[in-house]
Amino acid sequence: MERNVGPLDARIRVLVGIVLCGLALAVARGVVGVPLISSLGLGIAGVVLVVEGSLRRCLLYQLLGINRCPRETK
Structure with a gap:
């Protein structure tokens, strides 16, 4: 499973x-x-x-097809 939680969302999740x-x-x-x-x-x-x-992965986001993780540029 790839990351689908953005950095700000991840920080808020950990804090809450x-x-x-x-x-x-x-x-x-x-x-x-x-x-x-x-x-x-x-x-x-x-x-x-x-x-x-911490893992920046959300099963609910995966099931709903949501990806809030920004695309990495190479």
Whole structure:
């Protein structure tokens, strides 16, 4: 699978993923008053975003035929 996530999009994904992981930890420790099961969902979403941003590959973009990665010039 080739890269299909642009550099700005990748940075935003990593940043949002880190924030979601931090929020998941806060929920798990009881700092935020929401149900504990939402901690698992937030954690999974955060990890997925960090991995997608780091690898610059998105399965959903692939399925929809979206490519936001700029063309490399030779």
